[in-house]
Amino acid sequence: MLLPLTPLIVATLALLPTTISAQKSGKTTRYWDCCKGSCGWAGKASVSNPIQSCDKADNPLANMGAKNGCENGGQAYMCSGQSPWAVDDNLAYGFAAVKLANSNEAAWCCACYKMTFTSGPVKGKQMIVQTTNTGGDLGQNHFDLAMPGGGVGLFNACTNQWGAPASGWGKQYGGISSRSECDAFPQKLKAGCQWRFDWFKNADNPDVTFEEVTCPKALTDKTGCVRNGQTPV
Template identity: 30%
Template sequence: MKKALLSSLCVAGAVAMFVGCGDDAATPFAPTPASSSSLVWDNQSSSSNGANNNLGSSSSVVPESSVSNPGSSSSVIVPPGSSSSVIPSLSSSSANPTSSANPTSSATESSSSNAPNLDENGFPTLESYGPPPESYTKDILSNGKTGWSSRYWDACKPHCSWLSSVDTSSEETYQAGRTVARNCNIHDVEVPAFTLGHAVQQYWMGYEGTNSACVNSNAGGTYTCTDMAPIQVNENLSYGYVAGSGGLHKYGCGKCYHLQYNGGNHANDVKATHKALKGKHIVVMVSNIGYDVEDGQFDLMVPGGGVGAFNALSTQIGVPASGLGANGGGFLSECQISLGWDNTVEAYQQCVLNKCDEVFKDWPNLLRGCRWYAEWFMAADNPTFNWEEVECPQYLIDHYMTKFNTTKENRWRWHDDWSDYKKGDVLDTVYCWKDGENPNDPNGKGAGCQP
C-alpha cells in the first residue's frame, strides 16, 4: 500500500501545534474520566511509579497512570536553577495515558471487574471486555453499501501516528479524534508518536513526529505495534485495523466500520474461499490513510499480506523481502502460483499456514494475525463486503490510542534512535516557554526552549 510520507516537522501554519501569542491563557481540554463500563488499567512497569510528571522541567519523566496537563492553570513551570522551584500538582482532570476513557462514544462491552486479566502485551484480555454488541453481527447484506478488502503489512509507523493526519486545531478536536495512533520501536515497545522537534532552540519551539522505520530502513525508527494484527472474537466476528481511502477519510483516523462479507470478489472471479467467508463480520478501525486506496476499499492490516510500496518488516524481523511473499498479496499470492488458481480452500489455508509458521515463529502477534487470515478469513483473496459506520469496540480503542501523547503538548527531547528504549524507561525533557514567558529575556517575544 502506498502511504504518503509526510513531513513530520510541525510548525504554526501546518498543524497549529506551535505555541504562539496569547496561548498561555488557554486551558487544554481534559479527557472525560472513564465510565463504569470502560476498562482502565496501567500496563507500565513498576519502575514508572512515582515518576516526576512536570512536563516543563528539565528532569526526566515516564508515562504512568496520570500525567500533568502542560497547559493547565494548575501547573506552575519554573526554569531550571530557580531558587523557588515548584513541582506542579496533578489536576484531578489530568489525562490518563493508560486509560481507555475517550470523550467520544464507544460500543459498550460489559465487564464485571475493574482489574481485568492482562494478556502478554499488557492489555486486558479479549475476554475481559465481555460479549460484543449484537449490532456487530447483524445482517447488513441488503443495505446497498458495498466495497472490497485488500491486505498488507508493511510494519511502518501508522499514518494516524503523524500529527498531520489528525485535527490539532484545539485540544478538544485532538481528543475527539482519539489523539494519535500508537507506534512501537523495533522491539515492539510503545514509544512516543511525536516529541519536541530536533531543531528547537531559544527562539523556536515546535513538535516533530518520531522517525518512521520506513524511511531509509531505519532500525531506530518507529513501527506498527504488532498487537494491532487482526484477532478473532468468535467464529462469526473479528476485529482489525485498516487503511482507509485518502479521498474519503480526511481526519478519518480512529473511525470504525462494520463489514459483512457477501461472497463476492473484487475482480468478479469468485472462488471457494470467497464462498466460505460469506456471512462473516469484522469491525475495523482506520489506523492508516492510503492515497492509492479506492473509495469503498479497506486495506486490511494482515501480517503476511504483502508489504506493498514500503517495507519496514524486513528490518524489524530480519527476514529479506523475498521471504515475505509477493509484494502485493503476500503469502497467498505465492500459494496461488504454486497451487494454481482453483484449488481447494484447505490447500490454500495449509500453504499460507506453513509460511506463517516459518516466517513469524518468533513474533507471536504477527503469527496470530497471519494464521487468522488462513483460518478465520478462509484465505480469501480481495473479497467484497457490505459496510456501515459503527461505534468502536473498546478493544480497538485501547490498542489504537497512544499512551504517551495523551495531549497535543509535551516537553520530551528529540531522539533519532528509539531502538534502545525499554518499557518503563524515563524520557528526558526540555524546559520550554510560551510567548512572552522567556526567563532569559523578559522582553523577548516568541516561544522557545532551553538549549
C-alpha cells in the same frame, strides 16, 4: 404480549456498537508493511491521541513524532498488537488502511467500520476494523486489511523491523500463500498470520458492505486513539 427486557439484555444492548453512517458497498485487499500508520501523526483528525506506534523491538513509543520506519533512519513501526483476531466464528476485530469516497483522513482516522463480507468463503461473516492508515494507492471505499504476511505493498519496513526477506514475506502484493509459512514468523506475528487461514479462510480480497460504528474498546485499547465525542463500547 411483549415481555420486558431483563437487566442483562439491556446491559448487553448498551455495549453493542452504535451505527453512525448508512451502509455502503466496498472492496478489500490485505497488507502488512510494518510502517508507522498515517493516523499516527498528530493533527490528522479530531482524536484523543494519534494511533500508537512501536520501536524496532515492538515497544510502544512515547514520541508520537518519531520518523516512519519506512524512511531511512526511521524509528517508528506498526505495532504487532494491530494484528486481527477472531471474536467468535462469525465476528473478527482488526485494523485497516482505508480510502473512502467523498471523504479524507480527518473523517476516517481512528474511526471504526463494521464490514459484512459479501463474497468468497467468508460471505456472511462480519469484521469491525479501526482505521490506522490511509492507502494512497487504494480505490474508493477500499479497505486494506492489516494482517501479518499479507504483502508489504508499496513500502517495506518489515525487513528492518523483523528481518523479513527484502521484498517482505511472500509476494509484494498478496504475501504468503500457505498457513505453514506462518511458522517462520516472529512469535508476536504468528497468531495474526494464522488468522488469515483460519477465521478468514484465506479469502482473496472479498467484497463487503460497510457502515461506520462506534469503536469497540478492545480496538481503541490497542491503538490509544479515540475519536472526539465517541465513547468506545
